[in-house]
Amino acid sequence: MAKIIYTHTDEAPLLATYSFLPVIEAYASTAGVEVETRDISLAGRIIALFGDRLTPEQQIGDALAELGDLAKTPEANIIKLPNISASIPQLKAAVAELQSQGYALPDYPDNPQTDEDKDVRARYDKVKGSAVNPVLREGNSDRRAPASVKNFAKAHPHSMGAWSSDSKTNVATMGADDFRSNEKSVVIESDDTLSIRLVGEDGTTTVLKDAVPVLAGEVVDSTVMRAAALDEFLTAQVQRAKDEGVLFSVHLKATMMKVSDPIIFGHVVKAFLPDVFETYGADLAAAGLSPSNGLGSILAGLDALPNGAEIKAAIEQGIAEGPALAMVDSDKGITNLHVPSDVIVDASMPAMIRTSGHMWGPDGNEADTLAVIPDSSYAGVYQTVIDDCRANGAYDPTTMGSVPNVGLMAQAAEEYGSHDKTFEIDRAGTVEVVNQAGTVVLEHAVEAGDIWRACQTKDVPIRDWVKLAVTRARASQTPAVFWLDPSRAHDANLIAKVEAYLPEHDTDGLQIEIMAPAEATQFSIDRIRRGEDTISVTGNVLRDYNTDLFPILELGTSAKMLSIVPLINGGGLFETGAGGSAPKHVQQLVKENHLRWDSLGEFLALASSFEHMATTTGNARAQILADTLDRATGTFLNENKSPSRKVGEIDNRGSHFYLALYWAQELAAQTEDADLAAAFAEVAGSLAANEQKINDELLAVQGSPADIGGYFRPDDAKVKQVMRPSTTFSEVLGILG
Template sequence: MKGISMSTDTNADIIYTATDEAPQLAAASLLPIIRRFVSEVGLSVEERDISVAGRILAAFPERAPDGAQDDLAWLGDRVKEADANIIKLPNVSASVPQLNAAIAELQAQGFDIPDYPEAPETDAEKETRARYDAIKGSAVNPVLREGNSDRRAPAAVKAFAKEHPHSMGTWSKDSKTRVSTMSAGDFHSNEKSVTLDAAQTVRIEHVSGDGTKVLADGLSYPAGTILDATFMSKAALLSFLEEAIATTAADGTLFSLHMKATMMKVSDPIIFGHAVRVYLKPVFDTYGDALAEAGANPNSGLGTMLDVIADMPQADEINAAIKACLSERPPLYMVNSDRGITNLHVPSDVIIDASMPAVLRAGGKGWGPDGKEGDTNCVIPDSSYAGVYAESVAFFKENGALDPTTAGTVQNVGLMAKKAEEYGSHPTTFEMSASGTMNVVAEGGDVLLSHDVAAGDIWRMASTRAEAIENWLALALERQKLTGYETVFWLNKNRAHDAEILRAITPMLEAAGAMDKVQIMAPSEATQHALKVITRGENVIAATGNVLRDYLTDLFPILEVGTSAKMLSVVKLMNGGGLFETGAGGSAPKHVQQLMEENHLRWDSLGEFCALAESLRFVGEARGDADVQVMGDAADDAITRLLSEGKSPGRKVGQDDNRDSHFHFALYWAEALAAQSKSPALSETFAPVAARLRDDYDTIRAELSQGRGQAVDLGGYYRTDPEKVAAVFRPSATFNAIMDQAAG
C-alpha cells in the first residue's frame, strides 16, 4: 500500500525506490517490465518507500495501521553494505506547504496523524514538530548518498541532442538580465573553517546576555574533518533585498528570487520569508501584527498567506493592499502567468538549480504577469555560488546561446559523501533569538569557531570528512584517466572552506603525481572556462563540492541536452555498493496536474532507463555474470533506439506519453536481447517475447491510448491508491499478458 512499506524481499538484488509525483506514477508502468526482464537472469527487485507520505507515516508508526516501517532508515543501513544496488528516483524535498498538504491528505484518508505545529508550545507539540522537521528538505539524499557523485550525460542522449537540438532562446548583448547577490554579510563572507587534527566531540552554544544556551551537543567528528561555520546577517539581507528591488525597478525588468528552500530546509525558507516581507513591505507595515496573529507565515510563501488572509475579517482590505503593492513594485517573475502564481507564491516552486538554467536557456528571459517574456533580475542572496550564474549570463550576452549541435559536455564528479558541506547542515542551522556569540566548542573547552551575531541572523555549521575528500579525489582522477578529459577542481583559495579542502588534496595530488594533470579554479573562473571549452566542442570534468554538484548537474545538462532528467548519475558507495540516481524531478508537479486533468503523463523515464542499465552492469561485473551484463548492454541499445526513433513522451494529449515510451523500451529491449549473440540462452528466451510484442503492436498501442484526454482519479496525490494507479498506468491487457509471461 502506498505510504506504508511495500518491502517484500529483504534479500533482493536490486532495490527500486518508491517516491513522489510523476516518477512514482511512472513506476507503476515501468517496474513490472523491469521485474519480468531481469527475472530471466535470476535477479529480483524490491521496492522501498521514501515518499513524503511514507516518511510521514514512518515518523508516527504508533498511529499507522500495523505500524509503518522506516524504509529510509533501512536504506541508510543498506547503502553501507558492499553489495548494495539501489535505483533511486527523484523524491520531493518537502517544503512546509508541501508537508502540510501531505498531512491533510493522509488525515482525509483516515490516518490519525497530528497537524504540523507552526509554533509549538507544549512538549508534545515540540516533539511532533521535531518528527516533522526531520522529514522536510533534503531528508533523503544525505542518508542515501554514502558515496561521491559521478554525473554525466549518457552518450546516447548527447548524440541525440546533437542530431535533434532542443530550442534555445536568443541572447542579446544589450540584455538587461543580471544576477544580483550580496557583497557582505552573507554566508560566503562570514565563513570560518578549521581542520580537526584529532577526533573531537563538540557542542554548539549561543552566549548572550541571558547566559549560555547549548543548541547542539555530542557532535562527534573523526580526525581530518573540516568544520565550517558561518552566518547570514539579517540586517545585511534586508538591505540587499531593498536594493535589489530598487535596481529591478530602475532596469525595468522582472524580479526573480532563486533559492533552494527545499534542500536548505532551515535557512532558505527564512530567507524566502524575508524576501516576501520586503517585497510587500507596505502591507506588513500596516497589517503585520494582524497577519502574524492569524498565522500568515511569509516563510511558507505568498500563496499560503493568501489562503490565511481569505479567512480574516480584513480580507478585502488586505488583498486590496497587496494588489496595490504589486502594482507599484517591479513585476514579479511568474511560475504560472495564467493562474497568477508568482515567484514568491510557494518556496518550492522556484528551485535555483532548475530555475536559473531555465532563464539561461531562454536567452535570459522569464515570464511576467502580463504573460509576456522579459529580462529579469535574478536575485540570489548568498554569493557563495551566485558567480556561476553571473558568469554564465555575461558569457551568453557576449557570445550568444550555446549551440547544442556542436557543444561538448561538462561531466561532474561531486563531493557529497558523509553529508558533506552545506547540504548536511540542517541539524546545525539556527535562527538567532538574541544578539550574542555563537561558538563551536571542543570537549576540552577550546573554542574552535566563533561569530558575533544579532537577533534574526541565520547561523550554520557544516562538516566534510577526510575519507569523503580522499574518495572524491580518487574518483575524479579515475574519471580523468578513463576519459582523457581535462579536469578542473572548482575551488576558491580565498574561501575559508575551499582553502581547507586544498590543504587536504594538495599532498594527495602530489603523491599521485597528478598536480600537473589538473587545474584549480574559483567557481566564477571555472564557469567561464567550462563554457569556452564546450563552445569549442570539447569536454571537461568539473570536480566540485556538494552544492555545486547539484547546481552544475542541472545547469550544463539543461543547456547541452535540454533537460537534467536524462543525466546518468552514479554514486559509487564508499563501501563498494552502487546507488544509481535517475535524474531531476523539478517539473513533476506540472506533469501530475496534466495527467489528472487529461490522462497524459509527459514525464520522460529516460533517466530510469539509464540508471537501470548501469545497475545491471554493476551487478554483472560484481558477480562475474556475463548474462546480467548482456541484459544491461541490451537496455542501452534500447535507449539508443528509443531516442533515434522518436519514441520519447510528447507534451500534449494525442502524442506518445510515458506509458507509450515504456512499451517501446520493452519492445526494443526484447529485440536487442533476441538479436545479440553473446548469450544464446537470452536470445532464445526473448525472441518469442519480441515477436509477440511486434505482432501485437497495433493492438497494444490502441489499448494504451484508451481514456486519453479524460480526467483520472488516482485516489490521492501524495498517497495514491495502488489499484487506481495500476488501472491508469497498465491499461493494455495484451501488453500486460505478454509481460506476465515473459519470465516463462
C-alpha cells in the same frame, strides 16, 4: 539470487514506476535478477514516523533507514528515483491528504508549546527538505551525459532562445555580510565531539546543539548571514528592478536548504511588500501567517481574518506599485513569491538562461529579469554564463561540449542545508563552536534575526572525491577542474587536502586544475563553445547546481544524465535524474491522462545497476541485461520514442512499450546465452506483432481526466489501472511469468 532495490518515490517518477516496473521485473527475473521496492516517498516517510498513532494495517517500516544501512555494505545496489524534498507547505499538504485517507496523523505544529507538540514537530522535521539524499549517499557523485544521449541531443537539438547583446538580465547578490563572506573553517586534529552554543549579551547561554561528533581530519565550517544587511540588500534590489524595468525574481533552494532559505524567502516577501508588513505584520503573525511559507499561504489564510479583505487589497496594491514580478503561472496569478519551493535556483536559473535570459511576467510575456540570489557563494557562476551569452549569443546544442561532474557528497559532506546546525538567532551575542576540552574553535558575533549555520565534511569522502576525479579524468582523457576558491575559508582547507592527496594517484599526462568558481565557469564555457568537454570537480552545492546548469543547456533537461554513486564500501547507488518538473506532469496526467515524464534516466540507471551487479557478483546474465538495455536505449533515442508533451501522442507509457520492444529484440538477438535468447524470442515477436494494437490501447485512454486517488499517496489499484491501460502489453509480459 542477486537483488536490486528500486525506490518507490513521489509524483511523476512514482507514476512512471507503475508502468515501467512490471517490464523490469519480468525481464530481470528471467535472467535471475530479483528486483524489490522500498517506499521512501514523502507520505511513506511520514507514516513510518507515526506508527504509534496508526492502526496495525496502516503501519509501515522505516524503509529509508533500512536503505541507509544497506548503502554502507558491499551488497548495496539501489536505484534511486527523484523524491520530494518537502517545504513546509508541501509537508502540510501531504499530512492533510493522509488525514483525509484515514491516517490519524497530528497537524504540523507551527509554534509548538507543549512537550507533545515539540515531539510531533521534531518528527515532522525529519522528513522536511533533503531528508533522503544524505542518508543514501554513502559515496561521491559521478554524473555525465552518456554518448548516446549526447549524440541524440546534437542530432535533435532542443530549442534555445536567442540572446540580445542589450539584454538587461543580471544576477544580484550580496557579497558582504552573507554566508560566503562570513565563513570560517577549521580542520579537526583528532576525534572529538563539538557543541554549539549562543552566549547572549544579556549573560544567558543557550546550547543550540549539544553533540556534533567529528573525526580527525574533518573540515568544519560556520558562517552567518546578517539579517539587517539582507534586508537592506533586498530593498535595494526591489528598487533596482523597478528602475531598470525588469522582472524581479528570487532564486533560492527552500527544499534542500530547509531551514535557512525559507527564512530568507520570508525576508524577500517582506522587502517586496514593506507597507503591508509594517501595517499588518502583527495581525499576520498572530494568525500564524508567515512570509516564510510564501505569499500564497498568506492569501489563503486571509479569509479567516476580520480585516482579511483589507490586507488582501494592500497586498494587491503593493504588488501593483512594485517592479513586475516574475511568474510561476501568469494565467493563475501565481508569482515568484507565492510558494518558496516553486522557484528552485538550480533548475530555475538554467531554464532562464536557456530562454534568452527571460522569465515570464504578469502580462504572460517573457522579459529580462533581475535574478536575486542573496548569498554570493555561487551567484557568480550564473552571472558569468549570462555575461557570456550576452556577448556571444546562445549556445548551440549541435556543437557544444559537455561538462560532466564529480561531486563531493559522501557521508553528508558539505550538507549545505546543514539542517540540524542552522539557527535563526533570537538575541544578540556570540555563537561558539566548542570542543570537549572547552576550547572555542569557531565563533561569530550575531544579532537577533541573523541566520547562523555550520556544516561538516569528513576526510574519507574528500580522499575518495580526489580519487574519483583522477579516475574519471583518466578514463575519458578529459581536463578536470576543481572549482575551489582560495579566498574562501572552506575552500582553502579543501585545496590543501586536494594538493596533499593528488600525488597519491597517477596524474601523468592529465590536465588537473584548481580554479575559483567564476573562473572555472569561464574556462568551461570557453571550451563548450569549441565543442570540448571539461570535468567539473565540485563540492556538494555546486554538484547540485552544475548537474542542472550544464545538462539543461546541453540536453534540454538534467533528467537524461547518467548519475552513478560508487559507494565507499563497494556498493552502488544509481540515481535517475532530477524531478523538478514532476508536479506539472502529475497535473497534466490528472487533467487529461497523459504523462510526459521521460524515463530515460531510469533506463540509464538500470543498465548501470545491472553492470554493477555483473561485476560484483559474477552474474553473466546481468551483464547481458546491461549490454542489451544499453543498445535498446540507443535505438529508443534514434527512433525518437521519448514522451511528447501533447495529449493524443506517445507518452510515458508508450515510451516504456518501445523500450520493452527494443530490449526484447536485443535479448533475442544476442548470442552469449542461447537459453535467454530463446526466452525473449517469443516476447519480441509478440510485442512487434501487436505494436499497433498496444499503441491504440495506450492512446485510447488519453484526453479524459484520470483518477489516481491522491497526490502524495495515490491509490495503488487506481494508479495501476491508469498506468497499465494496455491489456495486450500486460499479457505479452506475462509470457515471461
